Amino acid sequence: MQLLDRYEEVVGHHEVERLRRLASRLAGRRIVHVNSTRVGGGVAEILGWMVPLMQELGLDVHWEVISGPADFYRVTKAIHNGLQGLPVALKPSDFDLHYEVNKQNAAKLNLAGDVVVVHDPQPIFLPAFTPQGQVQRWIWRCHVDASRPNRVVWKHLAGAITRYQATIFSMAAFARPLPCPIFMIPPSIDPLSDKNGPIPEAERLETLNRFGIDPERPLLLQVSRFDHFKDPLGVIAAYRMVKPYYPELQLVLVGGPADDDPEGAEVLREVIEHAGEDKDLKILMLPPDSHRAINALQRSAIIVLQKSLKEGFGLTVTEALWKGKPVIGGACGGITLQVHDYHTGFLVHSPAGAAYRIRYLLRYSDKRERMGRTGFEFVREHFLLIRHLRDYFTTLLCLDHPGEADLVA
Amino acid sequence: MSAIEPFAVFDCSLARLPIGRSCSNLRELLEAIRTVPDMVIEHHMTRCVLADYFDLNEFPNELAHWCWNMLGDHMLAEQLGLIDPYQHDSINSLRAELINAIEEHIWGIDRVPSCPPGLELHLVGSRLVAYDTGERITTPTALAEALPLLSLRSYFYHVHNARRRTAGSSDDFSNWLESYGADASLVARLRKIDAHFLNLSQVRDQIIEAFRDYLPAPQLILKATA
Numbered sequence: 254m255q256l257l258d259r260y261e262e263v264v265g266h267h268e269v270e271r272l273r274r275l276a277s278r279l280a281g282r283r284i285v286h287v288n289s290t291r292v293g294g295g296v297a298e299i300l301g302w303m304v305p306l307m308q309e310l311g312l313d314v315h316w317e318v319i320s321g322p323a324d325f326y327r328v329t330k331a332i333h334n335g336l337q338g339l340p341v342a343l344k345p346s347d348f349d350l351h352y353e354v355n356k357q358n359a360a361k362l363n364l365a366g367d368v369v370v371v372h373d374p375q376p377i378f379l380p381a382f383t384p385q386g387q388v389q390r391w392i393w394r395c396h397v398d399a400s401r402p403n404r405v406v407w408k409h410l411a412g413a414i415t416r417y418q419a420t421i422f423s424m425a426a427f428a429r430p431l432p433c434p435i436f437m438i439p440p441s442i443d444p445l446s447d448k449n450g451p452i453p454e455a456e457r458l459e460t461l462n463r464f465g466i467d468p469e470r471p472l473l474l475q476v477s478r479f480d481h482f483k484d485p486l487g488v489i490a491a492y493r494m495v496k497p498y499y500p501e502l503q504l505v506l507v508g509g510p511a512d513d514d515p516e517g518a519e520v521l522r523e524v525i526e527h528a529g530e531d532k533d534l535k536i537l538m539l540p541p542d543s544h545r546a547i548n549a550l551q552r553s554a555i556i557v558l559q560k561s562l563k564e565g566f567g568l569t570v571t572e573a574l575w576k577g578k579p580v581i582g583g584a585c586g587g588i589t590l591q592v593h594d595y596h597t598g599f600l601v602h603s604p605a606g607a608a609y610r611i612r613y614l615l616r617y618s619d620k621r622e623r624m625g626r627t628g629f630e631f632v633r634e635h636f637l638l639i640r641h642l643r644d645y646f647t648t649l650l651c652l653d654h655p656g657e658a659d660l661v662a
Numbered sequence: 663m664s665a666i667e668p669f670a671v672f673d674c675s676l677a678r679l680p681i682g683r684s685c686s687n688l689r690e691l692l693e694a695i696r697t698v699p700d701m702v703i704e705h706h707m708t709r710c711v712l713a714d715y716f717d718l719n720e721f722p723n724e725l726a727h728w729c730w731n732m733l734g735d736h737m738l739a740e741q742l743g744l745i746d747p748y749q750h751d752s753i754n755s756l757r758a759e760l761i762n763a764i765e766e767h768i769w770g771i772d773r774v775p776s777c778p779p780g781l782e783l784h785l786v787g788s789r790l791v792a793y794d795t796g797e798r799i800t801t802p803t804a805l806a807e808a809l810p811l812l813s814l815r816s817y818f819y820h821v822h823n824a825r826r827r828t829a830g831s832s833d834d835f836s837n838w839l840e841s842y843g844a845d846a847s848l849v850a851r852l853r854k855i856d857a858h859f860l861n862l863s864q865v866r867d868q869i870i871e872a873f874r875d876y877l878p879a880p881q882l883i884l885k886a887t888a
Contacts, residue, residue, distance in 0.1 A: 267811050271673045274795055422680065425784035430682035437678040437786065563780070585780045634814065635713070647675040647791045657701050659790040 256309050263444045264639050275646050276310035278662045283313040285366040289375035291318050296372045302443055317362045319376045321354035329375040335406030336399050348409050356382040370394050380416035390418045398427045423566050436648045441641035442571050447544035449575055460549035470501040474554035479508045479521040482563040487604040489527050494608035499615055503533045510538050551576045556614050560607050564588050571636045574628030579621050581610045597628040668798035669838045674819040676712055679787045687776040692764045700753040701787035707747040709788050712818050722858050732777040738767045746858050748825045792819055802844050806873035814862040821857045821865055848876045
């Protein structure tokens with residue numbers, strides 16, 4: 254059985270066949286992906302499934318990883334933060350180190366290809382140090398919101414971008430005017446992963462039992478790191494406004510450990526203090542690999558919240574919709590692309606708005622179920638990895654035929 | 663009958679191309695409509711249907727949707743929602759109607775509405791990449807059987823995009839049925855489907871329903887063979 258065959262159960266035989274058909278137009282094309290780590294983080298996770306699936310579809314794909322001294326990662330972490338608009342302090346020698354490590358990697362990596370996709374800013378200077386003619390086209394794939402970058406960081410990176418034939422961003426809102434075409438490819442989820450695949454009922458119940466959650470009572474859930482932009486205090490406020498009307502209601506806020514994030518630790522302290530002694534309100538700190546536990550919690554929730562004040566794409570929303578849950582989300586970022594009033598959930602602008610919509614959805618089980626079904630279908634159509642691959646292939650075909658015209662491949 | 667070419671099933675995919683520009687109020691929208699490339703107008707007025715699973719049964723284009731939901735300008739949203747891009751033979755003509763509608767609206771209001779931060783309209787163009795799936799359908803009955811299996815993207819290509827390709831008001835399904843010699847009333851019924859005001863699932867359902875109504879009496883379809 255091939256890898257892609259497994260996805261036929263989810264999206265249907267025809268959908269997979271059509272992906273194969275589209276990919277056949279790119280058969281044998283040599284594609285190289287380059288990033289800065291093989292394990293950990295969202296980009297490595299994407300490449301972990303994308304590379305073998307592209308290979309299975311007949312493309313000659315391989316994955317290269319740049320390496321450098323510890324100081325290089327300190328610098329690129331700061332550049333990464335600066336790209337997202339955070340204040341950073343970088344010295345000229347830090348930028349020199351970025352160039353130098355890219356130069357060393359260009360000499361040792363196997364970059365010969367029709368297309369090299371460079372992920373995020375760490376390897377962005379590779380085109381500058383790769384011999385002419387070795388690579389036909391360079392694509393810079395930016396996974397973060399670069400719409401309001403730190404000026405100094407942007408000036409540093411802008412020089413590199415001129416050597417690319419195209420860039421890819423996850424959302425239109427993340428892009429800024431650039432001298433080369435900008436493509437938009439939203440992220441996706443893997444419907445068969447530990448985080449999103451089906452789980453046995455016994456495992457779901459065991460997970461609830463482990464965390465002291467009553468499986469018989471309605472559960473509200475928000476999964477996100479402890480950050481002011483995720484508004485965990487707003488979620489607690491909304492829960493408290495609803496609780497008098499639904500005393501059986503439970504709320505769980507799930508996040509990761511915040512030991513290495515001073516701001517996160519401070520927000521967590523505030524959240525714990527705010528939660529008080531309410532036995533129906535639980536704050537769970539789970540290790541980063543707790544995919545099955547999060548899956549079980551999402552499947553157990555009656556409503557999922559993502560009451561962010563600022564958000565990237567919001568893949569936790571995608572995950573919840575995939576599990577057939579209506580989502581109450583803050584009206585910002587990628588949440589507005591996924592949560593549509595009365596269809597997949599509700600967009601809200603305040604804790605009171607969230608409370609009002611929670612009460613509404615608790616009251617109307619039929620609407621909850623209908624929204625859950627719509628959300629599931631919405632994700633199946635737009636946000637699974639099959640669509641992600643199709644978008645990549647479409648982008649590659651467009652680059653073969655520059656211009657604005659439509660094309661028949 | 664042997665001279666009739668089988669129906670070739672196509673699928674398509676959109677390459678979405680943000681132009682790195684956004685609008686936060688009506689004046690910016692007007693300026694953008696005046697100056698953006700054709701593919702941006704085409705994307706927000708027609709191709710957005712491919713990205714939207716259900717919302718477009720309220721508004722058939724993203725400009726109306728944004729005016730209603732993000733600007734809170736319901737009057738303009740209603741006007742923009744009524745503009746049918748397929749009634750225009752060029753994007754320039756469509757652009758002129760949009761400019762006229764927005765200009766006229768701004769002329770009559772005291773305060774130009776703005777959206778809250780974070781809810782801007784980000785301008786996106788697109789290129790359509792169509793590809794032959796290799797599937798060939800030789801009879802109307804076989805087409806009726808295949809319809810539920812087609813992707814929504816195929817419906818976009820064979821219905822919406824067909825109207826652009828053929829510079830007319832017909833879709834690939836009815837055109838093929840007509841050349842096959844199928845009953846004119848089925849052809850007419852397919853052409854009566856107002857695809858512009860439906861989302862793609864609804865388009866699919868209505869087309870399937872039209873065929874289903876005719877399938878019990880296949881002799882009506884296969885007039886040429888009767």
